[in-house]
Amino acid sequence: MPELPEVETTRRGIAPHLLGHVIERVIVREPRLRWPVTAAFSDGLQGRVIERVERRGKYLLLSNAAGTALLHLGMSGSLRVLAADAPPGKHDHLDLVLDNERCLRLTDPRRFGAALWAGAQPLTHPLLAALGPEPLETDFTAKYLHARAAGRSTPIKPFLMDSHVVVGVGNIYASESLFMASIDPRRAAGRISLERCARLVSAIREVLLAAIEQGGTTLRDFVGSEGKPGYFRQRLQVYDCAGQPCPRCGTSVVQLRQAQRSTYFCPHCQR
The missing domain is CATH 3.20.190.10 (MutM-like, N-terminal)
Known part of the structure; x- marks a missing residue:
């Protein structure tokens, strides 16, 4: 998608x-x-x-x-x-x-x-009225994310993919951002500290901006507006890399299912 x-x-x-x-x-x-x-x-x-x-x-x-x-x-x-x-x-x-x-x-x-x-x-419009903040705008902050996550037992990855919390952080970029921030995707959203939320917000921005610069991610059918594919696919660190060595520590990347979507992470680096 x-x-x-x-x-x-x-x-x-x-x-x-x-x-x-x-x-x-x-x-x-x-x-x-x-x-x-x-x-x-x-x-x-x-x-x-x-x-x-x-x-x-x-x-x-x-x-x-x-x-x-x-x-x-x-x-x-x-x-x-x-x-x-x-x-x-x-x-x-x-x-x-x-x-x-x-x-x-x-x-x-x-x-x-x-x-x-x-x-x-x-x-x-009903499709837009309840959307959360844009992840690249100034109102998406560590304090905001920490406050929204307070008391929530939902694992952090599906929490990030909830468009009422923040828009546009889909499956690929949630996995990549959590890897960059060294956060286990299974960890309860409410158990992530403000300091770690700050790292996560920064990682989300960095990953999304890099993907935009590279023209998006091609997995199956996406082509850009000029008919050219995106190239960020070549820079993915953990997504779709099950069994491959983590680029940081060499531990095999693990794949699991969360909210009916594939999650990829390093069990050593991400805590």
Whole structure:
């Protein structure tokens, strides 16, 4: 599933092609995505200038004078900027045709993505209203994380993956951040000290920024907005490295299941 770095990479890739341009047509080939693509989505975008291309968690926000559209890549979706007359493929469900003879195309083989109209107050939309802070913004601090974790017996890794706590720290980057901070992913969130929360916040930022710089992580189907894969996959320390030596101490990396997701960690380095 595309995570925050992949979505941010996509945002940076598409923004220069959209900003200041009019969406002349909205072509919906398949409206049956995770939620139906309604007429409100097309009506809100068609004939209007894109003024902002932003991200909130894993959602992309395209804003104009009338309001904001939300795009989500689901489990296997991608957005690319192509020539407006580029022939669509089997899984190319949506085109936003621009006034510069280009189009923004949503490709989604599994149809778990979304294209929704959020109106004039997008941050109050049910999908966005309850989201936690952005991990790269100043309100995501050690004090905040420590306070949210207080009294919680939930293991720290699934706790970090809760979008109500902090957005965008998905499975890959949670494993990598906990390794960098030397924290056992099984440890109860409420048993992590303020000092260790500070190390964890710093590690999350470092890991996410490195992934964004490298263009995201390619595991299966993610491609960037220009059709190029991300390369952070080559720099993963523990994720998907079960049985391989820990890059710090040489102990074999362990894999286990937490909240129905694979977790990877070093049982020697992470306490």
